[in-house]
Amino acid sequence: MDVPQDLRYTADHEWARLEDSAVRVGLTDFAQEALGDVVFVQLPSVGATVVRGGELGEVESTKSVSQVYAPVGGTVVEVNAALTGQPERINTDPYGEGWLCVIEPSAPGEFEELIDAAGYLSLTQS
Amino acid sequence: MTLKHSTLHTEHLELGARLVDFGGWEMPLSYPDGTIAEHLACRNDAAVFDVSHLGTVRVEGPDSFELLQTSLTNDLNRIGPGRAQYQHLLDETDASVLDDIIVWWVAKERFDVMPNASNTARVISVLGGQDVTGERAVIAVQGPRARERLATVSPEAAAVGHFMVADFEFKGVSCRVAGTGYTGEDGVECAVPSEKAPDFWRAVVGAGVKPAGLGARDTLRLESGLPLHGHELGAGITPLQAGLGWVVSWDKGPFRGREALERERASGIRRRLRGLLAEGRRPPRRGDAVVFDGEALGVVTSGNFSPVLQRGIALAFVPPPTAMGDKVEIALRGSQVGAIVVKPPFQHLKLEGAIS
Numbered sequence: 187m188d189v190p191q192d193l194r195y196t197a198d199h200e201w202a203r204l205e206d207s208a209v210r211v212g213l214t215d216f217a218q219e220a221l222g223d224v225v226f227v228q229l230p231s232v233g234a235t236v237v238r239g240g241e242l243g244e245v246e247s248t249k250s251v252s253q254v255y256a257p258v259g260g261t262v263v264e265v266n267a268a269l270t271g272q273p274e275r276i277n278t279d280p281y282g283e284g285w286l287c288v289i290e291p292s293a294p295g296e297f298e299e300l301i302d303a304a305g306y307l308s309l310t311q312s
Numbered sequence: 313m314t315l316k317h318s319t320l321h322t323e324h325l326e327l328g329a330r331l332v333d334f335g336g337w338e339m340p341l342s343y344p345d346g347t348i349a350e351h352l353a354c355r356n357d358a359a360v361f362d363v364s365h366l367g368t369v370r371v372e373g374p375d376s377f378e379l380l381q382t383s384l385t386n387d388l389n390r391i392g393p394g395r396a397q398y399q400h401l402l403d404e405t406d407a408s409v410l411d412d413i414i415v416w417w418v419a420k421e422r423f424d425v426m427p428n429a430s431n432t433a434r435v436i437s438v439l440g441g442q443d444v445t446g447e448r449a450v451i452a453v454q455g456p457r458a459r460e461r462l463a464t465v466s467p468e469a470a471a472v473g474h475f476m477v478a479d480f481e482f483k484g485v486s487c488r489v490a491g492t493g494y495t496g497e498d499g500v501e502c503a504v505p506s507e508k509a510p511d512f513w514r515a516v517v518g519a520g521v522k523p524a525g526l527g528a529r530d531t532l533r534l535e536s537g538l539p540l541h542g543h544e545l546g547a548g549i550t551p552l553q554a555g556l557g558w559v560v561s562w563d564k565g566p567f568r569g570r571e572a573l574e575r576e577r578a579s580g581i582r583r584r585l586r587g588l589l590a591e592g593r594r595p596p597r598r599g600d601a602v603v604f605d606g607e608a609l610g611v612v613t614s615g616n617f618s619p620v621l622q623r624g625i626a627l628a629f630v631p632p633p634t635a636m637g638d639k640v641e642i643a644l645r646g647s648q649v650g651a652i653v654v655k656p657p658f659q660h661l662k663l664e665g666a667i668s
Contacts (some may be wrong), residue, residue: 222330222341222342222346222347222527223346223347223348223349223591225348225595225617226592226593226595226617226624228594244645246594246595246617248347248527248531248616248617249341249347249527249597251597251645253483258542274348277346289435
């Protein structure tokens with residue numbers, strides 16, 4: 187299982203990457219593995235306001251429906267429209283082409299409170 | 313509760329299978345390539361499924377024919393020894409389908425009855441017979457190239473005709489094969505004694521047949537419009553509601569549940585199972601409402617993503633007047649998605665013009 191060192195994580199298996207002031211969000215390798223083949227993704231709209239831990243979207247696989255939660259609160263400034271037609275990118279490249287959206291945080295401190303790679307790894311192994 | 317394991321459990325673990333509890337058995341849900349790859353392998357080439365969780369109940373003796381003929385809905389006189397038949401076992405009082413079953417007519421006074429995993433005890437309570445489920449593995453080899461690939465392992469098994477039953481030998485043990493399956497593709501199901509089942513499985517996989525789990529088995533059967541007991545069949549659901557009137561032989565005389573089913577036939581069914589093709593990829597799910605002109609009049613019994621069509625598909629109970637081509641909406645977790653009433657198998661539908 188791949189857990190990149192330079193990312194932050196949530197206990198709900200989202201990853202977050204700080205890019206200048208914005209935060210790119212996706213699902214972890216552990217999450218995509220557990221979901222199985224992703225066949226549909228519901229993304230937020232650009233401009234939507236999200237709160238930390240609140241609903242960000244939905245991913246559906248051949249076997250289940252799962253909620254995605256916002257790692258940080260803020261405004262959605264970009265979404266990965268390619269996932270609409272190719273949601274399998276979440277499986278094939280969870281930390282790259284499978285990204286979900288970019289959030290402009292309203293409270294920058296929230297990113298720092300996310301779990302680091304070592305913490306996430308131990309969480310998935312417990 | 314302790315989960316039962318197939319005799320192929322070690323093989324599944326070695327292949328990296330993700331396991332799932334199904335009807336009291338821990339069975340492969342998928343292998344590392346995933347459900348969709350397994351599904352497409354079965355549609356385009358060949359896939360192999362461990363379906364050892366299906367029951368095998370051996371019913372034999374001079375009364376066995378009459379017992380099955382009066383207990384089950386279909387007419388055994390339409391077939392004969394060496395053939396297989398799809399059957400329903402009905403509830404006496406309301407004609408609910410207690411189980412849907414494939415009967416392998418092995419010899420004149422000998423039948424191998426194959427119930428669903430969780431219904432084996434129920435079937436035995438009606439038919440009696442001996443539960444031989446634990447003595448064998450059942451290995452389904454399915455797909456357009458299934459026979460060609462299986463022929464390198466066992467030409468005899470690969471040669472069994474559609475809905476025919478035959479014995480064959482593998483490494484010195486006697487096995488049984490039927491030209492049946494649950495994928496909508498050509499193929500066979502092989503009952504192999506436990507001691508040789510791992511060898512047989514390995515040989516089939518070695519012949520280039522892709523291992524596939526229950527996830528793909530479910531998407532394949534749904535895409536082909538085949539019912540799953542507990543979803544499209546079960547308590548309160550009759551063969552007529554499920555659109556499976558052909559499984560009921562009205563001209564064979566008495567059978568269990570016949571009177572109740574006759575009453576429904578006379579009064580008319582209150583709902584009918586139909587296929588729904590959704591507008592987009594989002595999978596409908598069991599329990600989603602089917603909305604007709606703003607009124608929720610139907611319900612999804614099974615829904616998922618069709619890997620062939622790349623669309624959401626479903627089986628649903630709808631009011632009987634519903635016709636092919638009718639437009640409906642499916643209430644999908646807060647949003648409504650357009651869908652069209654279609655006749656499965658879904659994988660053969662031509663999408664152009666199906667949804668405007």
